[in-house]
Amino acid sequence: MLDLKIHSNEIDKIGKFSKEEKDYRIKNLNYFNDIGLPNKKDEDWKFSDLNAIVSKNFKKLNLKLGKSDNPKINFIKEFEHNYIVIINGKLTASDFKYEEKNKIDLKPFTNEDYSNKKENNPLVNLNHALSHEGFFLEVKENYKFNKVLVIYYFYTDDLDENLLNSKNKIKIGNNSEIHFVDFIVNESKRNFFNNIYEEIILEESSTLKNIYLQNDKSPGYFHKYTKNKLSSGSNLSSFIFPTGLKFNKLDLEFDLEGENSVCNIQSAAFLNEYDHQEVKTRVNHLYPNCKSYQKVKNVLNDNSKGVYQGKIFVKDVAQKTDAYQLSKAVLLNERSEFNSKPELEIYADDVKCSHGSTSGSLDKDSIYYLMTRGLSKKESTKLLVESFLNEIIESIKSSSLRNFIKTKLENQLKNEHKKH
């Protein structure tokens, strides 16, 4: 077993902190050390035994980062965009050339809140204890972005069994709107663990559209916890395409804390080899007349494992809640595995909540039909997989983004096709 207790002197190695901040970090570290990396005994980690996964794939977790030169970023050419560059968690560059500069505030993340408690997710405590990089982005009131913002999360090729912790906060002012893409570019050829804590705040009547996308396959082990807070009349849509990492757990929490707020979460993933991916959501309906929609699609090949844990919580006052949740998985191989755990916890009596979950192999009749038209079994499978996942991509309104993501998916499937 890997020794995962982290000594408090690691905090001093990160930097010099005020007494208040240091105490905060030490307390959080103690919370983490009490539990360590969570294992399957923890209900939230039942299907993703992180302790076992890390023990199996890491000899150590290195907290010290080498000094790497700033790498060359290949910016996306397919569509015009603003950008932020984050290298190994650190805010490095940005360009908002299509926007009014005085409407945007971007700076390295600084913590202002030192209240602390034992979190449900020990990785959040770990992040609070050790994180010292990240960014804070604010979109001021009444401003609508002209072009999409791409946040390049770049991981350098010198990472080797490192543990990275970073924190981001994004705040969107009243009546403002931003579309951004989390674009993960991983140059590392070796394993490393990336632990991100994120806070997203949507003020009244603001809109956020977000796409989460990996550039390529890479040996990253990622965990991200995101707290989304939606004020009244705000609208959030999140499209998640997590394909690529060896391990990825997205723990996403959405607080609908104002009337008529809407959140839409959709995910499409193609997993192969020993990929292990989990999407865990918790949508908290805390006010009346809010709407949430979740659709999660997974295609699993080889020994891959997919997990979806989706919880909808409806507070007693949250009448007229409209909540929907659907998970669909296709297993291409008898060694692949998919686990789905839908949960509804409802305390209001006038609500519309529904959920569904299916998993199975591809429809044999469909494959037969396609083959009678001259397509091989592999080609038929590829076409069916692609169309299964494309349904999610099709609901992205911007055609340039949609095509960009489609091409990424096609390439992933093409590589798969060649391999077998």
Added chain:
Amino acid sequence: MLEIKNLNASINNREILKGLNISIKPGELHAIMGPNGSGKSTLANVLSGKEGYKISGELNYLGKSLNEISIDERAQKGIFLAFQYPTEIPGVNTSNFLRTSLNKVRKAQGKKEIDALSFLKLVKEKSDELGMDEKMLTRQLNVGFSGGEKKKNEILQMKILDPSLIILDETDSGLDIDALKIVADGVNSARDKKKSFLVITHYQRLLNFIKPDFVHVLADGKIVKSGTKELAMELEKTGYKGIN
């Protein structure tokens, strides 16, 4: 074109075809009629190469055995099956699928892939012939199509892929008289000296519109009677029970 000798087929240890013989020459249209459960659809499935059947006997197409030839290869060699119940495939665009299919078949036959423009022209021409709205082709494959639309889509595929041996499995079922005429016209206009047809049907009705060269009666997995189109008329009067 097609030579079937003493064909036996069973599925889950149940014998369906029990020594079936049939021989179809280029340019001929043969109709196979028979009561429910006689093995009509099994014959269509077996010819297409569908998996799951235990087969013995000879199955020769263009002088070569079809044993060991997969479903897709048969299609590429010019065997086309129009389904009784075409499968609905969500997410697959009909037009894109048709082009992929055509190019697979053309490539296998050593022809050049068709470009987008020529393809659109071809599709327009063929769908006009069948009185099909081209908009249908922008929809997902067979999803939400009416019974008639599904069958027309099968005939459209037949016309576009231009196969040599065409098997129509109860193409007339579920069609009203207008749709039946259109589908029959589609088949008739595709007939020529090189193509062969095997038309599987339960009712004589279709054969009023598609004139067969030969009619066979299939009962309990065997051809029990063969004749010309007069046999179909006779059947209409006496029913299948009068045959044996």
